[in-house]
Amino acid sequence: MRCKRWFSERRTRGHHKPAFVKRIVNTYFDTRGSYRRTARSVDYKLSHMQIFRIVEKLGRGCKDAVQVAGELHPRWSGILGLDGKTVDVRGKNMVLVDAVDLGTQDSVDSALVPIEDHRSLCPFLEEVRDAIGYRPRMLVIDDDKAWRAACEAVFPGVPIQLCVVHFERIVDRILPKRKRTSEQEEFKQMVRRVLYAKSGKAAGRAMDETLEARRNKRFTGRKESHIAFSLVRNFRLLTAHFQVGTRFRDNNITEGVNDKLQMKLFLIRGFKKEESARNTLKLIVMHYRFNPFSSCKIKEHDGKSPLDLAGVDTSRFDWVVYSQRDKRILNVL
Secondary structure, rough: OHHHHHHHHHHHHOOOHHHHHHHHHHHHHHHHOHHHHHHOOOOOOOHHHHHHHHHHHHOOOEOOOOHHHHHOOOOOOOOOEEEEEEEEEEEEEEEEEEEEOOOOOEEEEEEEEEEHHHHHHHHHHHHHHHHOOOOOOEEEOOOOHHHHHHHHHOOOOOOEEOOOOOHHHHHHOOOOOOOOOOHHHHHHHHHHHOOOOOOOOHHHHHHHHHHHHHOOOOOOOOHHHHHHHHHOHHHHOHHHHHHOOOOOOHHHHHHHHHHHHHHHHHHHHHOHHHHHHHHHHHHHHHHHOOOOOOOOOHHHOOOOOOOHHHOHHHHHHHHHHEEEHHHHHOOOO
């Protein structure tokens, strides 16, 4: 009764429900606030549960990534970053998996899955390939066996690039900086020359220098041996970007996008059903794809959204209205 009476009052003052609903949703996503904070930010006192219900209903009616791809036809770079992060959904651990086009930073597809394994990842990648129609030139992943197996199964023959930053983090865990000897620091720098070489030939020379130093008994410790073996075993995967001719050799962009989605997902612990969480994820992703970048490392991207960078003129759309399969829902909330 309170909401109905308030909306009636707003009409008499020249306000319209859809405009106010859009304001609520934009406030919720743009400020990265909670339902309670959003309720305090609007100019009429609504409860956090009323905000929650509005967002939940819009999430239920939100288009998914397959529908967006079919309608807007984004033009992607073909360099696909893949990553997964554990999130808490009503006290239960799930995994947010995300496929991000690194050239545009657009979220091609996202999903909540029970566990980051072959059984969950293959259907996700098959949707990216078949339903969305993404044709990757290269796949960028962390050094994860499940992701690698799924990529090889769904995209056979497509080069896989292991994230060099992730590999370096593993090296730093094995050789912690505060305990590192001068010889180990020298070895670490040799590894970095392999990982961050400017060309395939330079990477090969750096690899040869590292192995030559090992043969000359300069680095014979057990930890150094383990790292050197891993570097040799994964050399082709760590330098795949040279084969494709792209600058992307790490998964930092994918992790950044996943972090932004995860930030909002943290607030969905109150959902009673996982399906509600999945539906709201669609709305979270939609907002991200239409939201312009600011203070971006690539200055040319400032003021443009991921979909803009993918060749979509987002100025034609109100993202909240576009997100809904049935536009009439804004008139009945």
